[in-house]
Amino acid sequence: MTRSSVTTPPPGAGRLQAAPGGPAPGSPLGSHYGDCFGCGERHPTGLHLRATTPDGLTVVAEFTVGEAHQGAPGLAHGGVLAAAMDEVIGMSVWLFQRPYVTGRLETDYLAPVPVGTTLHLRAWCTGVSGRKAYLEAEGRAGSPDGPVAVRAAALFIEVGMEHFARHGDAKAIADEHHEYEVNP
């Protein structure tokens, strides 16, 4: 993976620990928002990522490239593939049980991805330092051990739930996330 110093954990960065009360190994991860382009079940042309965590620390998910995801005829758009990387990484920080947002996302495209291909996605954390989390992801074509078509490295920044309430739709968050106090 070609990655910059911004997405490389600094010396002394901590390792991620499974959050108490987080999803049990093997359990499916639900969508964080029904209208999300990445995981929302209500989104008509979204990626509809369905994810599980095998170990409470990493996330695996599948995304089948559809007609709505094309750039060149018959091939996935690079921005859509980056969105899939962003989403699976976002799901993996969701395991921390604290809200994070993408600060920087770096993507390597290794092979074209035809419409109809199922990408097998995996994301994991490489380090945590203060509010910063360092993460990586890959997408393999056709099967979990297929060729790597896309790779990403990211810096995510921890924010409070008030970030989403202040900048987004506070009512929609409250309706879907009764477990969080969005205006503490």
Ligand SMILES: CCCCCCCCCCCCCC(=O)SCCNC(=O)CCNC(=O)[C@H](O)C(C)(C)COP(=O)(O)OP(=O)(O)OC[C@H]1O[C@@H](n2cnc3c(N)ncnc32)[C@H](O)[C@@H]1OP(=O)(O)O
């Ligand atoms: C309904 C459900 C609700 C739950 C939703 C779940 C979400 C799931 C979503 C899933 C979808 C997938 C996820 C999505 O798509 S999330 C959507 C895409 N991302 C965003 O919209 C984020 C937009 N940016 C911001 O809001 C602010 O800039 C943030 C909050 C990130 C930081 O502003 P804030 O004022 O708070 O803090 P700070 O500026 O002091 O920065 C703090 C530290 O971080 C460093 N830094 C920051 N940025 C960068 C950068 N680009 N490169 C390098 N470094 C960067 C910075 O230097 C500093 O370091 P240091 O000086 O301390 O060393």
